[in-house]
Amino acid sequence: MNTGLQLYNTLTRKKELFEPLNAPHVGMYVCGPTVYSDVHLGNCRTFISFDLIFRYLKYSGYKVRYVRNITDAGHLEGDRDEGDDKFAKRAKLEELEPMEIVQKYTLGFHDVLRMFNTLPPSIEPTATGHIIEQIEMIKEIMNNGYAYESNGTIYFDVEKYSETYNYTILTNRNLEDMLANTRELGGQNEKRGRLDFALWIKAKPETLMRWASPWGEGFPGWHIECSAMSAKYLGAEFDIHGGGMDLAATHHTNEIAQSEACSHKQPAKYWMHTNMLTVNGTRMSKSAGNGFLPEQLFAGDHDLLEKGFSPMTVKFFMLQAHYRSTLDFSNEALDASEKGFKRLMNALSLLVKLTPSESSDFEITPIADNCVKAMNDDFNSPVVIAELFEASRIINTVYDGKGKISAAELAKLKQLMQDFVYDIFGLKDEETSNIALNSVLDMVIDLRQAAKENKDYATSDKIRLGLQSMGIQLKDSKDGTTWNKA
Ligand code: AMP
Numbered sequence: 001m002n003t004g005l006q007l008y009n010t011l012t013r014k015k016e017l018f019e020p021l022n023a024p025h026v027g028m029y030v031c032g033p034t035v036y037s038d039v040h041l042g043n044c045r046t047f048i049s050f051d052l053i054f055r056y057l058k059y060s061g062y063k064v065r066y067v068r069n070i071t072d073a074g075h076l077e078g079d080r081d082e083g084d085d086k087f088a089k090r091a092k093l094e095e096l097e098p099m100e101i102v103q104k105y106t107l108g109f110h111d112v113l114r115m116f117n118t119l120p121p122s123i124e125p126t127a128t129g130h131i132i133e134q135i136e137m138i139k140e141i142m143n144n145g146y147a148y149e150s151n152g153t154i155y156f157d158v159e160k161y162s163e164t165y166n167y168t169i170l171t172n173r174n175l176e177d178m179l180a181n182t183r184e185l186g187g188q189n190e191k192r193g194r195l196d197f198a199l200w201i202k203a204k205p206e207t208l209m210r211w212a213s214p215w216g217e218g219f220p221g222w223h224i225e226c227s228a229m230s231a232k233y234l235g236a237e238f239d240i241h242g243g244g245m246d247l248a249a250t251h252h253t254n255e256i257a258q259s260e261a262c263s264h265k266q267p268a269k270y271w272m273h274t275n276m277l278t279v280n281g282t283r284m285s286k287s288a289g290n291g292f293l294p295e296q297l298f299a300g301d302h303d304l305l306e307k308g309f310s311p312m313t314v315k316f317f318m319l320q321a322h323y324r325s326t327l328d329f330s331n332e333a334l335d336a337s338e339k340g341f342k343r344l345m346n347a348l349s350l351l352v353k354l355t356p357s358e359s360s361d362f363e364i365t366p367i368a369d370n371c372v373k374a375m376n377d378d379f380n381s382p383v384v385i386a387e388l389f390e391a392s393r394i395i396n397t398v399y400d401g402k403g404k405i406s407a408a409e410l411a412k413l414k415q416l417m418q419d420f421v422y423d424i425f426g427l428k429d430e431e432t433s434n435i436a437l438n439s440v441l442d443m444v445i446d447l448r449q450a451a452k453e454n455k456d457y458a459t460s461d462k463i464r465l466g467l468q469s470m471g472i473q474l475k476d477s478k479d480g481t482t483w484n485k486a
């Protein structure tokens with residue numbers, strides 16, 4: 001097991017040696033998407049970054065339970081108990097049931113992450129599936145004296161909590177300043193303190209998503225779901241808690257407060273935050289209107305885009321930045337990533353064709369060591385990419401007959417590329433997977449043609465309908481059969 005991993009802990013504001021509470025087991029919780037609309041490319045950056053972390057922990061020999069939730073209730077438009085319910089608003093707009101909205105955008109989220117070749121989490125719990133756990137947790141917080149009821153809504157008492165705990169531990173802000181600068185927000189006349197936040201919100205007559213509780217019908221506040229679900233699946237104390245940097249100040253701050261007020265324990269040993277994807281220096285977000293969808297990026301279908309870029313190019317572009325640095329979107333940067341990714345894939349296609357020599361002009365171990373060293377230094381993927389380009393240069397040199405590599409070094413080179421390109425970065429060659437798909441389809445179309453010629457229409461229809469259900473439409477003409485994606 002790799003025991004030299006250092007990671008940056010937002011809680012202590014420094015890099016620390018990663019020492020799991022119960023090695024080789026690692027518990028990791030990442031705040032997932034609010035599924036009231038499509039995920040934009042910024043959201044994807046955060047989930048791709050945690051996929052890299054998940055993959056590297058597994059590669060390092062840890063047995064990781066990775067929990068990434070789906071927020072499907074309780075998230076109001078403002079992050080602080082104000083504004084409309086995002087799901088209800090969207091449901092009205094699209095003339096659907098709120099749970100139809102949830103289903104539609106959850107499926108869309110999974111489709112997008114599959115295109116980026118990310119691994120599914122070990123558990124993907126939903127807020128609506130854990131109402132009982134949330135109610136139980138709120139009861140416990142109230143029993144411990146850190147929450148109060150006001151007109152059917154339950155608020156967390158930040159002032160009371162701050163007598164014992166540090167409410168601003170994650171961001172190191174000054175509590176007095178926060179109190180002075182907090183503007184009037186939702187439910188202010190019901191709250192004791194300005195920073196108090198809702199754990200349970202009383203349903204209004206028009207509220208669509210509502211559940212029975214000891215305090216009447218209502219719905220959970222946004223933050224309590226993550227405290228309840230992380231405790232349920234990872235325990236009151238676990239290893240890593242992550243999310244985008246924008247979550248630290250409110251959502252994660254409140255999560256820590258809730259968990260401590262319930263179990264008297266700091267829930268996560270390491271808090272990790274990914275930096276933002278920006279467009280012309282402004283954070284990509286749904287509300288700023290600068291958030292384009294991954295599909296638009298792939299198709300080149302957006303005013304900001306000069307052309308389309310493939311999912312793996314986009315992923316490569318993201319991996320070329322460290323997860324804690326901001327990453328600014330630009331056509332030029334993506335163009336450069338496209339070239340770089342092609343160069344890497346081209347080298348990989350040549351790697352299988354290399355023949356070993358008796359002696360070697362190259363040593364692979366230092367490159368492999370540098371890759372591990374970079375990943376052990378808080379997951380420094382850009383440094384790994386520079387090493388992979390060095391490995392690609394070696395492949396090209398040997399292929400061109402300008403250098404020799406021994407069988408032992410060649411085996412190490414193959415292992416290096418397998419580990420870092422495929423297993424840890426989760427990249428794949430889109431050209432070859434398309435070539436494979438094309439050849440399989442050609443074969444299936446031939447089989448259908450043969451069935452038709454034998455008047456076996458049952459089989460030919462089965463093939464056509466089967467392909468249709470996979471989103472592939474066949475078109476017959478006098479020149480033969482062609483296909484396209486429906
Ligand atoms: P949401 O669906 O808005 O709850 O966001 C899902 C995740 O995406 C959260 O972890 C956010 O912090 C993260 N996120 C939102 N905007 C960006 C961005 N522009 N760049 C990177 N991550 C983001």
Ligand code: ZN
Pocket residue numbers: 030031032226251
């Ligand atoms: Zn969360």
